[in-house]
Amino acid sequence: MSDLAEAFADGPAFIPYLAVGDPDYESSLEYVEALERGGADVIELGLPFSEPIAEGPTIQEAVVRSLEAGMTPDRFFEFVEDLDVDVPLVCMTYYNLIYQYRPPDAAGDADGETAGDAADDVTGPRPFVEKAADVGLSGFVVPDLPAEEAGPLRDACDEFGLDLVSIVAPTTEGDRLDRLVEVASGYLYVQARLGVTGAQSSVSDRTAASLDRLSDVDLPKAVGFGIASGEQAAEVVEAGADGVIVGSALVDVVAEGVESDLPVDEVADRLEELARELKAGAVRGYERRQPAPERSSN
Secondary structure: OOHHHHOOOOOOEEEEEEEOOOOOHHHHHHHHHHHHHOOOOOEEEEOOOOOOOOOOHHHHHHHHHHHHOOOOHHHHHHHHHHOOOOOOEEEEOOHHHHHHOOOHHHOOOOOOOOHHHHHHHOOOOHHHHHHHHHHOOOEEEOOOOOHHHOHHHHHHHHHHOOEEEEEEOOOOOHHHHHHHHHHOOOOEEEEOOOOOOOOOOOOOOOHHHHHHHOOOOOOOEEEEOOOOOHHHHHHHHHOOOOEEEEOHHHHHHHHHHHHHOOOHHHHHHHHHHHHHHHHHHHHHHHHHOOOOOOOOOO
């Protein structure tokens, strides 16, 4: 069992997301570590990309702050190595960054090879995946990668022992659903609603139907897109989810800290508090859906 799948073994998994480097490197380290203290079972680390097509305004703004603070793929890998957490880490990013990545030592001549020969050895997703495995990442979520084109990344993940998480939308069905499930490992990211990321005031009524459609899939199902409170987390898990993914509600806390010029430790405390609420809600929802204990007849 992979590290990601194992995170779901003892009850519902809480999977928070933050954009790495938002609003700066050192603060971001503290914020991610606060999420583990708050009960995270897996943490999704956003590697910022200039065109985040799946993200709503909240995360788009976080991406801008991170990029302006100097975040790059190599800085991202340094960040992962510097983190002091003991839960699986998932890189959430866009395929162009993965495909185009070249290690710093691959730019020139290597052991007598020409630069062109060296470049041929490092094209495609393999170098990125190899580096990700080296720094301790457990898998990837890649919102813009079509299932039909996921073969090279899937092969690289298999080679280095990482998971590739597929995103399943409420409208995904038929052959496309089968293909997404076929290339997926670790868990499925079940999109609670159509559109882009962003905190919502209520849980989509499509969530239960999506989970029912995936009931025969032998992977944990984690629901994301719009969850912002402990009660919403409880509703989603009660509907059958194996975990909840929360991003925008947490990024909002970081953004408020930036806007109000709050001390880093205060923002970290707020993140930890919200994480505890979300994790507790997920557990509460799990308990609601369990059969009532049998009462003794004595």
